[in-house]
Amino acid sequence: MAQAMSRSMLIAAVLAVLSIALAGCGDDDVFRTDRPIVRLTVDEYRIVPQNVVVKPGRLKVAVRNAGRLTHNLAIQIAEGPDGKPVDVPGGRVGTMQPGATGEPIKVTLAPGSYRLVCTIANHDDLGQYGELEVQE
Numbered sequence: 001m002a003q004a005m006s007r008s009m010l011i012a013a014v015l016a017v018l019s020i021a022l023a024g025c026g027d028d029d030v031f032r033t034d035r036p037i038v039r040l041t042v043d044e045y046r047i048v049p050q051n052v053v054v055k056p057g058r059l060k061v062a063v064r065n066a067g068r069l070t071h072n073l074a075i076q077i078a079e080g081p082d083g084k085p086v087d088v089p090g091g092r093v094g095t096m097q098p099g100a101t102g103e104p105i106k107v108t109l110a111p112g113s114y115r116l117v118c119t120i121a122n123h124d125d126l127g128q129y130g131e132l133e134v135q136e
């Protein structure tokens, strides 16, 4: 009886590990939603989820800093008028202290590809960026 139970628990544990491993696989790491809100978490040096797909129009973005350093979040067009990345209007959550949640922002996005990035120091170079795809 006890043995059967521990076996089923072991199987459950193995399945849990497998599902976590699968969830971590490259192309599968995309968060898709039809809802006009996205919640992101930032830490050293990531934006989670890193790949987000939303519908065009109004989008509320809420960000929490789960890291040990300060971070911010900008939603950018990869190439602005001068060829450099530029924030979409209203598309920046200011510096968040460790453990803090930023003031949620509301942006209006046309279909296209946008960049998510922390613009503090060299966090971008350290991998703290992501992609926001806006598509019908």
Ligand SMILES: [Cu+2]
Binding pocket: 070, 071, 072, 118, 119, 120, 123, 128
């Ligand atoms: Cu950062």
